Structure formats: C-alpha cells, structure tokens
Amino acid sequence: MLNRTSSLRFSFFAALTLSLAFNSLPCFTSSASYAAGAKQATKNLSASDMPKSDYRLNENVLPSRYDLSFTPDIEKAKYSGREIIDIDVRSSCTTITLNAIDLTINKAVLVSKDPGHANTNSSVSSDALLGGLTLKSELDKKLERVTLSSKTNIPPGRYQLQLDFDGILNDKLVGFYKSSYKDKQGKTRHIATTQMEPTDARRMFPCFDEPAMKAKFKIQTIIPSHLTAISNGAVEQEQKNDGGMKVVTFAETPRMSTYLVALCVGEFRSTEEIVVDGVKIRVWSLERDPALGNYARDYAGKVVRYQNSYFRIPYPWGKLDLIAIPDFQAGAMENPGAITFREALLVLDEKNAALDVKQSCVSVIAHEMAHQWFGDLVTMAWWDDIWLNEAFATWMANKTVNNVAPEWNVMSQFFANRQGSMRTDSLHSTRSIQSPVVAPSDALQMFDDITYTKGASILKMLEVFLGDNVFQSGVVSYLKAHSFGNAATADLWAALQAASGKPVQNMMRTWCNQPGYPLMTIRESKAGQNQVSQQRFFLDGQKPGAQLWMVPFAMRKLKDAVSVDQYGRETVKPDLVQVINSATQALKAPASDRGFIANSGGYGFYRTIYPAGNQKKILSNLNLLSAGERLGLIGDQFSLAVAGAVPVESYLTTLKAFKHEQDAGVWDIIVSQLGYLDLFVDKSSKAAYAAFVRELLNEEYQKLGWEEKANEPVSMRLVRNSIIGMLGTVGEDKAVIEKSRRLFDEYLKNPKSVSADLMDAVTTIVAYNGGSAEFEQMKTLFKTAATPEVELRNLYALTVYRQPALMSNVYNMILTKEIRTQDSPRILGAFFSNPEARHSTWSFIKSHYPDLKKIYSQQVLGRMAGLPSAFTTQEMYNDVQSFFAQHRIPEGESDKNRMLEKLRVAVRFNQKSGQSLNNWLKKNQG
Numbered sequence: 016m017l018n019r020t021s022s023l024r025f026s027f028f029a030a031l032t033l034s035l036a037f038n039s040l041p042c043f044t045s046s047a048s049y050a051a052g053a054k055q056a057t058k059n060l061s062a063s064d065m066p067k068s069d070y071r072l073n074e075n076v077l078p079s080r081y082d083l084s085f086t087p088d089i090e091k092a093k094y095s096g097r098e099i100i101d102i103d104v105r106s107s108c109t110t111i112t113l114n115a116i117d118l119t120i121n122k123a124v125l126v127s128k129d130p131g132h133a134n135t136n137s138s139v140s141s142d143a144l145l146g147g148l149t150l151k152s153e154l155d156k157k158l159e160r161v162t163l164s165s166k167t168n169i170p171p172g173r174y175q176l177q178l179d180f181d182g183i184l185n186d187k188l189v190g191f192y193k194s195s196y197k198d199k200q201g202k203t204r205h206i207a208t209t210q211m212e213p214t215d216a217r218r219m220f221p222c223f224d225e226p227a228m229k230a231k232f233k234i235q236t237i238i239p240s241h242l243t244a245i246s247n248g249a250v251e252q253e254q255k256n257d258g259g260m261k262v263v264t265f266a267e268t269p270r271m272s273t274y275l276v277a278l279c280v281g282e283f284r285s286t287e288e289i290v291v292d293g294v295k296i297r298v299w300s301l302e303r304d305p306a307l308g309n310y311a312r313d314y315a316g317k318v319v320r321y322q323n324s325y326f327r328i329p330y331p332w333g334k335l336d337l338i339a340i341p342d343f344q345a346g347a348m349e350n351p352g353a354i355t356f357r358e359a360l361l362v363l364d365e366k367n368a369a370l371d372v373k374q375s376c377v378s379v380i381a382h383e384m385a386h387q388w389f390g391d392l393v394t395m396a397w398w399d400d401i402w403l404n405e406a407f408a409t410w411m412a413n414k415t416v417n418n419v420a421p422e423w424n425v426m427s428q429f430f431a432n433r434q435g436s437m438r439t440d441s442l443h444s445t446r447s448i449q450s451p452v453v454a455p456s457d458a459l460q461m462f463d464d465i466t467y468t469k470g471a472s473i474l475k476m477l478e479v480f481l482g483d484n485v486f487q488s489g490v491v492s493y494l495k496a497h498s499f500g501n502a503a504t505a506d507l508w509a510a511l512q513a514a515s516g517k518p519v520q521n522m523m524r525t526w527c528n529q530p531g532y533p534l535m536t537i538r539e540s541k542a543g544q545n546q547v548s549q550q551r552f553f554l555d556g557q558k559p560g561a562q563l564w565m566v567p568f569a570m571r572k573l574k575d576a577v578s579v580d581q582y583g584r585e586t587v588k589p590d591l592v593q594v595i596n597s598a599t600q601a602l603k604a605p606a607s608d609r610g611f612i613a614n615s616g617g618y619g620f621y622r623t624i625y626p627a628g629n630q631k632k633i634l635s636n637l638n639l640l641s642a643g644e645r646l647g648l649i650g651d652q653f654s655l656a657v658a659g660a661v662p663v664e665s666y667l668t669t670l671k672a673f674k675h676e677q678d679a680g681v682w683d684i685i686v687s688q689l690g691y692l693d694l695f696v697d698k699s700s701k702a703a704y705a706a707f708v709r710e711l712l713n714e715e716y717q718k719l720g721w722e723e724k725a726n727e728p729v730s731m732r733l734v735r736n737s738i739i740g741m742l743g744t745v746g747e748d749k750a751v752i753e754k755s756r757r758l759f760d761e762y763l764k765n766p767k768s769v770s771a772d773l774m775d776a777v778t779t780i781v782a783y784n785g786g787s788a789e790f791e792q793m794k795t796l797f798k799t800a801a802t803p804e805v806e807l808r809n810l811y812a813l814t815v816y817r818q819p820a821l822m823s824n825v826y827n828m829i830l831t832k833e834i835r836t837q838d839s840p841r842i843l844g845a846f847f848s849n850p851e852a853r854h855s856t857w858s859f860i861k862s863h864y865p866d867l868k869k870i871y872s873q874q875v876l877g878r879m880a881g882l883p884s885a886f887t888t889q890e891m892y893n894d895v896q897s898f899f900a901q902h903r904i905p906e907g908e909s910d911k912n913r914m915l916e917k918l919r920v921a922v923r924f925n926q927k928s929g930q931s932l933n934n935w936l937k938k939n940q941g
Contacts, residue, residue: 016212016405016462017346017360017382070158070454071225072112075105078223078230080267085191085220086237086260087207087280092184092193094207096220100176101128101230107168111150111176114217114224115161117190120152122179123163129172147177159214159455161221178221187872188837190218191278194342198302206281206301208340208355210348213398213462214455216273227396227501229270236278237262243283245299247276247352249334268351269331270499272394277350279338291316292323294330300339303362307802310365311337314377317419318384322411326388327491328498337361337380342837344875347379349386349408356383357837359803369771370732372804374423378412381419385411393494396501398458402448402527403504405462406470410478413471421582422729427642427680429475430617434650434684436468437620440532441554441654442920444912448473449504449527459874460909472620473526479618480567480592481515489514522565522594526620533564535595536624537602537613545602545626547595547613552622554920556659566595569615572607573632577641583728585641589615609636617643622651624660634672642678649673649681653688656928657920663928664935667707674714679733685711686737692932693745693850694887695925700933703940708746710940712738721754721773732772739773743780755780763792771804778808782815790821810834814842817851826859830866840871840879847885857883857891861898877907884917887925892918 080101087094102111111125124147150163163176184193184207195205209219217224236244240261244250248266256262285297286308296315298308315337319330332352339358347356360379363372389411390404413429439445448470452458478486489511497506504527505520512519534552539545549566551559569589578586590605605611610632613623625633637645649669656666676682689708696704719735742748743755755777762769762777769777781789793809800806813825825846829839846856860867860879868876883895895918899911 016348016386017379070160072114072160072223072228075108076111076223077103077105078228079103080231080233081220081222082233083220084235084237085278087184087191089184089193089205089207089280092186094182094184094191096178096180096182098178098180098220100178100222102174102176104169104171104174107170109165109168111163111169113161113163113221114159114214115154115180115221116156116159116217117183117185118154118161118218118221119181120154120161120178120221121181122177123150123152124148124177125150125163125165125169126175126177127172128175159217180221182219185218186836188342188344189872190215192342194340196301196341204282204301206279206283206341208279208281208338208343209277209350210343210345210355211274211276211350212345212348213274213401213458216276219276219278222273224273226272226274226394226398229272229394229499229501231267231270232276233265233267234276234278235262235264236280238280241282242280243299245277245279245283245336245338245353247271247332247350249295249352266333271351271391275350275391277348277353277355279340279353279355283338285336286312289313289316291319292330294319295334296337297335298337298339298361300358300362301341303339303358303802307362307364308337308339310363310368310373311361311376311380314419315380315384318377318381318415321415321418322381322384322388325411325414325487326494328388328392328494330387331392331498332387342835344837347383349383349390351387351391354380354383357803359807362803364802364804367767367771368802368804369736369775370423370729371736371775372771374416374420374425374428377420378416378425381415382408382412385415388494392499393497394501396503398452398461399449400504401452401458401461402466402470403507405466406448406474409467409471410474413475417584421580421584424583424728424730426584427646427678427730428683429471429680430643430646431680431683432468433472433620434646436464436472437532437622437650438554438654439464439913440469440530441552441658442913442916443553443555443557444909444916445530446909447528447530456906459877459906463909469620473523476567476618476620477511477519477523479569479616481511481517481519485515486511518565522567525564525596529562529564531559531562533562533566533621534624535566535568535613535621537604537626537629539626539628545604546599547602548599549595549621550598552654552658554654554658555916555923561598563596563598564621566621567619568593568595568602568613569619570605570611570613571615572605572611573609573636573639574607575639577639583730585616585643587616587641587644609639612640612644614644614647616641617645617647619647622654623647624651624655634669637672637675642681645673645676645678646681646684649688650684653684657924659924659927663932667932667935667939671711674711676715677731677734679730679737682715682734682737686741689741689745690848694885694921695929695932696936697929697933700936702747703936705745705747706940707936708741709748712742712746716742716751721758723770723772732770736772736776740776740779743776744783752780752784756784759789766805775808778812779815782812783817785816786818787821790816790824794824807838810838810842811845814845814849814852817849819855822846822852822855826856826863830863830870832870836870840875843879844882847882853883853885857886857895864902873904874906877904878910880904880907881910881914884914884921886918887921887929889922892922 078100082099084097085094126147150165153162184191189210191209193205194208195203198204214224216222234246237260238244244263246265247268250263251266252264254262283299284305285299286305288295288297296312298312300308323330334352336353338355339361340355341358343357346360360376363376385408389407395401395404416425446465448465493507493510508520508523531551533549536548537545551562569592571590591603610629652666652669655661656663673685716738739751743751758769758777759781793812797806797809828834834842843856846852896915
C-alpha cells in the first residue's frame with residue numbers, strides 16, 4: 016500500500032514549509048509533494064492492554080479456502096453476507112475463534128468434510144458432524160474476535176464453517192465502506208468499496224485475519240443490474256436472480272492473505288482493455304471520462320513487462336484492474352489483480368497534465384505492481400516485517416520508473432525523499448526499521464517514512480554494495496522459494512548472502528534492528544593518515560551512546576568520474592569501498608589534489624563531516640559531484656547546522672555555492688530548507704531574507720525563464736516550478752508576482768494557454784499574494800474541476816491565503832464536509848505550513864476537537880497528532896504538549912512523540928541560532 020513514498024505535488028508553498036518542519040506531517044513527504052495518503056483503520060487495541068495470547072489467533076484452526084457472498088444495500092449503508100470457510104482443525108477443541116468487528120453473526124454451522132468422522136469416538140454424533148453442528152457465537156469488541164462454541168468436543172479433521180452475517184458500510188474508509196461522489200448533474204452518488212490493510216478484513220467478514228493464514232478466495236456479490244462489480248479474480252459469470260438482481264461470480268484466487276481481498280461496487284466504467292505479456296489491463300473510474308485512465312493503463316503495461324523481466328516470475332494474478340476510488344484514505348492498495356487508487360493518482364489528462372502529476376501516477380503504479388510479487392506472492396509472516404513489503408516496493412518503484420521513463424531521471428528525487436526519513440531518524444523518538452508489533456494498533460504505526468523511505472534507502476545502499484546483478488539474483492531466489500507463502504526478513508538476507516558471499520545478515524542486522532544512523536567523522540592525523548569514526552547522529556545535538564553499524568563506506572577521488580547517459584542518468588563508481596564496523600577505524604582515503612568524496616554516488620544512509628581542507632575543496636568543485644552527492648552534501652550541512660554541529664552562518668555560506676545548481680531533486684531540498692529557515696526569520700529581517708532568496712535563485716531563474724527550452728532535460732520543468740514558486744512567495748520578487756497574476760488571468764480565460772508545469776507555482780503565488788477575489792476564483796475552480804489534478808491544486812491553494820477570514824472559510828468547509836474526509840486532514844496540515852495560519856489552525860483544532868472526533872477515526876486523529884510541529888517557541892511547545900496530555904490518542908503516540916521532539920528541536924535551534932541567522936542576514940543582505 017502506498018503511504019508517503021510516491022507523491023503528487025499540490026501547492027508549492029504548502030509543501031515547502033511542510034517538508035521542512037522535518038516532515039512533520041505523517042501524510043506528506045518530500046518538498047513540494049502531496050503524499051498520496053496514509054494507511055488508516057479504526058482500532059481499539061493497544062499493545063499495553065493485553066498479552067500476545069489474548070488477541071493472536073490460535074493456530075490450531077487454519078483456513079484453506081473462503082467461499083464468500085455479499086449483498087450490499089449501498090444507499091442504506093448496510094449489507095448481508097454468507098461464507099463457507101474450509102478449515103483444518105489440528106487437535107480436539109470446543110471453540111473456534113476468528114476475527115470479527117462491527118458484524119452481527121446470525122448463524123454459525125460446522126460441517127465435517129472428513130469421512131472418518133462417521134466412525135469417530137467423539138462425543139459429537141456423526142450425524143451432527145456430517146449434517147451440520149450449530150455453534151454459539153460470542154463477539155468480543157475489544158479483541159475484535161468472535162468465538163464459536165460447541166457444547167461438545169470437536170475432533171481433528173477437515174470442516175466447512177458456514178456463517179451468515181450482517182454488516183455496515185461504514186464512513187471511516189476502512190473495511191467494506193461507503194464512498195460518495197457527485198455526478199455531472201451535481202447529484203450525490205455512492206459506491207461500496209474496500210480497504211483492508213492492515214487488519215480490517217475482519218470488518219467485512221469473519222475471518223482468520225492474520226497475514227500468515229493464507230487461503231484461496233471465491234467471491235460473489237449480488238447487486239442491482241446497473242452496477243458493476245470488480246474483485247481480485249476475473250468475472251467468471253454474471254446472471255440475474257429471481258429478484259431481478261445481478262449475481263456476479265469471480266474466479267477463485269490463488270492463496271493470499273485476508274488483507275488483500277478487494278470488492279468494489281458502483282457505476283464504474285473502464286478504459287479499453289490492453290494485453291501485455293498475456294495480462295489483461297484496464298483502468299476503472301466513475302464519473303470521469305474513461306479515457307483519462309489511458310495514460311495509467313499504458314504505463315501499467317510497461318511496468319508489467321519490466322517487472323516480469325526483473326522478477327523472472329510471470330505476473331501471478333491473471334488480470335490487472337486499476338480502480339480509481341473517490342474517497343480513499345491510503346494513496347493506493349496492492350490488492351492482487353484489483354489495485355485501488357485515489358483518483359488523483361490514476362486519472363489524468365495526458366495532454367495537459369503537469370510532469371510531476373504524470374510521474375506520481377507512474378511511480379504509484381510501479382509501487383503497487385511491485386507488491387504483486389513482493390508482498391502478495393510472498394507475504395510477511397507478521398506485521399513486524401511489513402517494512403520489507405513497503406521498503407522493497409518503494410525501492411522497486413524508483414528502479415522501475417528509471418527504466419520505463421528514463422527521460423525523467425528520477426534518481427535524484429529518490430535521494431531528495433530520503434532526506435525526510437533521515438530527519439525523522441535523527442530523533443530520539445524514532446524506531447528501528449524492524450520493530451515489534453504486538454497489537455493491531457502497533458501495525459498501524461509502522462506505516463511511516465522509516466518503513467518506506469529509510470527501508471528503501473538501505474535496500475538501495477545494499478544493492479550498490481552487492482552489485483545490481485547479484486542483488487537481483489538473490490531477490491529472485493527468495494521469491495521462488497516462498498511463492499504463495501510467507502517469509503521473514505531473515506529469509507531475504509539469507510538469499511542475498513547466498514548469492515553474494517558477503518556478510519549480508521550481519522550487516523543488515525545493524526541497519527534494521529536498531530534506530531538511527533551514523534555520523535561519519537573523518538579526521539587527518541599528524542602523519543597525514545585518515546581516520547573515520549562513527550556515532551549516532553541526533554538532531555538535537557545530544558551525544559550518543561555506544562551504537563555501531565556495518566557501514567559500506569564508498570569513497571572516490573574528486574575528479575571527472577561521473578558518467579552521464581543520453582537521458583541525464585548518472586553512474587558513479589567508487590575508487591574504494593571499505594566496511595566500517597568499529598567506533599574508530601583507519602581510513603584508506605583515495606589521494607587527490609582536489610580531495611575526495613566519502614559517500615560515492617550519495618547512496619549511503621549516513622551523514623559525513625570532512626576535514627576542513629577537504630570540505631573546502633569539495634565546495635570549490637561542486638561541478639565534479641553527482642546530483643546524489645551534492646544533495647547529500649547540502650542535506651548534511653543543513654542538519655549539522657540545526658543540530659549545532661556547524662554554525663548556521665557556515666551553512667548559509669555553503670548554500671550560496673549552490674546558486675548554479677540545475678538538478679530538480681537538489682533544488683527541492685534547497686527550497687524546503689529555505690522554507691524551514693523562514694520559520695526563524697524575525698519581521699525586521701524578512702526583507703533581507705527575501706533578498707538572500709532572490710540572490711540564491713536569480714541566476715538559475717534567468718537561465719530557465721518561464722518557457723520550456725528546446726532540448727532541455729525534462730526535469731528542468733520541475734526546477735522551473737520550484738524556483739519560480741520560491742521567488743514569488745518567500746522571495747517577494749515583484750516581477751515574478753506580476754507575471755504570475757497575468758498568467759493566472761490567461762488561464763481563467765483559456766486553461767490550455769498556460770503550461771501545466773507552471774500552474775502549481777502560478778496558483779500558489781497568486782494565492783500567497785491574493786485576497787478574497789482570488790480566493791473565490793480558486794474555490795470555484797476546485798468545485799468545478801474536470802480532473803483531480805486541477806481540483807487538488809486549487810483546493811490546496813486555499814490554504815496559502817494569509818487573511819484570517821479566508822482561513823475560517825476553509826475551516827468551515829472541513830466541518831461541513833465540503834472538503835472530502837480523505838483530504839481535510841491534509842488541508843489542516845497544509846495550513847500549519849502557512850506562517851500566518853499556524854496559530855489559528857491550532858486554535859481551530861483545539862476548539863473543534865469534539866467535532867473532528869466525529870468526522871475522523873481514531874487513527875486519523877492519531878495521524879493529526881503529528882501536525883503542529885512548525886512552532887518555534889517554548890510557549891507554543893507547552894501549549895501543544897498540554898493539549899495532547901489531556902487528549903490522549905493511543906493510535907497516535909508515535910506521531911505525537913515525534914512531533915513534540917521536532918518542536919523541541921525547533922525551539923532549541925531558535926534559542927541557539929535564531930539570532931545568528933538574523934544577524935547574518937542583516938549584515939550580508941541589508
């Protein structure tokens with residue numbers, strides 16, 4: 016399931032400050048990005064509430080097949096269900112326990128499928144076993160279970176468990192739920208759809224809802240004849256019953272976990288089908304023109320072909336349906352054969368969509384497609400290994416896009432995303448990649464940037480260390496050995512170690528089983544020899560304890576060693592790779608008059624401090640660094656400045672050396688760093704800070720201009736958007752502001768007259784410098800948008816206005832649900848990125864918290880606990896801490912703790928460096 020990794024840009028200014036409040040929002044990712052969503056569910060369990068045996072199912076009873084039938088009444092938000100589960104009872108018992116929540120069990124019958132039971136000595140009669148034994152059901156809401164009891168003993172053997180039940184189509188976007196949208200006439204219409212991961216299949220039907228309890232699924236639904244149903248299997252049969260309803264029966268699935276079951280019912284329409292490598296591919300949507308799914312469909316074909324080749328296992332699920340859902344809390348979900356998406360990530364106007372929207376679409380498809388093998392075909396045994404599913408899909412998405420769309424040159428954007436996870440991992444409140452999951456609420460908190468982006472980053476680091484072909488060979492061996500089964504992290508490391516002959520298991524244990532990452536400090540001894548030491552890096556500057564990693568330390572001479580292909584993709588080969596596994600170690604640094612780079616290619620998940628002389632050489636030769644190396648350098652310097660390891664003045668001087676930068680990922684990070692610094696600039700220094708921003712960006716702005724140049728790299732479109740957006744907001748460039756206003760007026764007259772790649776920046780600049788008239792225009796554009804891209808662009812622009820009355824207007828849209836439930840938490844997050852709106856947004860949340868609790872599930876509220884991290888004073892820290900002490904949200908403990916630590920970091924930085932920052936600005940830009 017997609018959470019934060021791939022993204023859709025929504026508002027330049029909002030993303031700029033959001034990402035640099037150290038990724039304060041769990042629902043957002045890298046700079047200028049709108050993360051596709053977060054896994055949500057409504058859970059009651061807390062790890063501290065009960066021991067493991069109280070809620071993990073007993074493995075004495077195991078399922079092998081489900082035969083499911085659902086009859087939804089979408090308008091009344093309810094459904095009835097029937098199921099037959101083939102089970103194996105391994106030893107005698109009197110109870111069978113399954114997972115279930117918010118269901119009414121009407122009937123439970125156990126029927127033997129074992130002929131031997133006719134001659135059993137069991138106290139249960141053979142007639143009862145073979146003809147059906149009625150069981151008593153007892154629901155436990157807290158433990159989310161139903162226990163089925165027999166008065167007499169049930170002997171070992173094969174049975175069918177037959178259940179009739181009723182459920183609700185909830186409004187929490189979990190389990191089997193009701194979603195709404197408006198048709199072209201403005202009438203509200205509804206669909207029924209599913210979102211099961213991690214533990215919400217139990218809301219749809221009684222089941223053995225643990226990932227290791229795989230089974231086959233035969234699904235049927237009974238619906239009105241004008242509706243369409245889509246599920247994991249292909250439609251096997253459609254026929255009308257006596258009541259005039261349509262009975263849709265789907266082909267039986269291969270073995271899979273319950274969290275992957277999918278069923279969507281509504282007035283869906285599809286693109287024309289294409290067939291790639293024997294796989295039938297379609298994109299389904301609702302009121303949108305079906306042709307808006309052609310772009311996603313065609314790229315899905317390219318992804319299937321590439322991943323078939325990489326995994327060396329044919330796509331295992333038969334057909335492939337990609338389904339756009341109007342209300343969807345996650346970004347996308349990897350249900351085998353029936354992947355569900357937010358509309359904005361699947362439906363787009365190919366001719367008029369912005370580049371970053373297209374990239375998000377393909378990246379998300381690649382992520383979810385990777386899961387069809389890594390996660391669906393081979394599944395983790397328990398949720399403590401969910402990181403491997405999501406990290407691998409994130410890594411594989413980047414690799415796939417880099418191959419199916421090489422002209423996009425997405426690698427530097429991968430590096431840019433990594434900076435956010437490194438910031439999170441610099442906190443005391445971070446966690447290890449592989450962390451214990453005791454209760455379902457623990458599983459929910461695993462879907463964060465540590466799981467996705469840090470996990471993907473260490474996989475990339477390992478791939479570079481082992482070599483691409485060796486890494487691929489190990490992955491293929493792992494998948495073939497565990498197909499349609501379950502595996503653990505150790506199984507993958509064992510396969511990679513066998514393929515490479517290198518100590519993968521020991522190395523990766525240091526990266527997966529402990530939190531944080533190392534700061535590598537290089538020192539020159541008097542004899543001219545180099546030494547490197549490692550210690551855990553903390554953003555608050557505190558000294559770490561004894562914690563060590565096995566670091567694949569890749570170094571190269573600073574020379575013309577970066578090769579670039581026809582698409583601008585870089586290849587960097589180190590001169591030397593040395594595994595650093597002790598606190599201090601001799602370093603065989605490559606000798607060069609120009610100096611050396613200690614993180615060759617930028618693939619290492621660590622930060623570096625160089626000797627002063629080497630640092631100076633690097634800054635004098637930035638043109639000899641790859642984009643990943645430059646991005647790592649400026650990321651290191653910024654974080655070291657925040658931690659107090661280097662003076663903020665030194666960082667600002669370093670930043671000036673990047674005025675000639677041309678890489679989109681590097682600019683994303685620079686722009687987001689500028690946004691974070693803006694939090695600490697006092698009013699008397701605002702003009703000086705704006706002048707600093709203009710000085711830093713102006714040279715590249717003059718080169719780029721407003722129009723795409725012939726033969727320029729595709730990524731320059733993203734650079735142009737970032738630079739113009741920054742100049743027209745924080746940079747206060749009057750010419751850029753006026754140009755943006757003219758372009759916006761032209762857009763209102765003819766939307767196709769302005770490049771879509773500029774409209775993100777243009778819309779944000781107009782909003783940032785606008786008033787009520789522009790607000791109403793954008794609100795109308797939001798409501799009447801023909802595509803999700805236009806809808807989201809204008810929705811998020813509403814959070815950029817700086818007038819209190821306009822902010823209140825949007826707050827009211829949240830309370831009245833004029834803004835979708837899936838989007839409104841992110842709107843509040845975007846408001847926190849607006850310096851003029853932070854305090855009013857916090858006041859809104861506090862005063863309307865009872866209303867928000869009615870709108871959102873506990874898990875959404877838990878995610879919102881991570882929002883208010885853009886404050887910089889002790890007073891605000893105390894206020895936020897006090898509020899969450901009074902309003903505890905168990906599902907949001909990790910997000911809250913990280914948010915409070917980010918606030919402490921900001922307060923500390925403000926106290927220690929805020930005055931130095933403002934003095935430097937006045938001195939150098941006054």
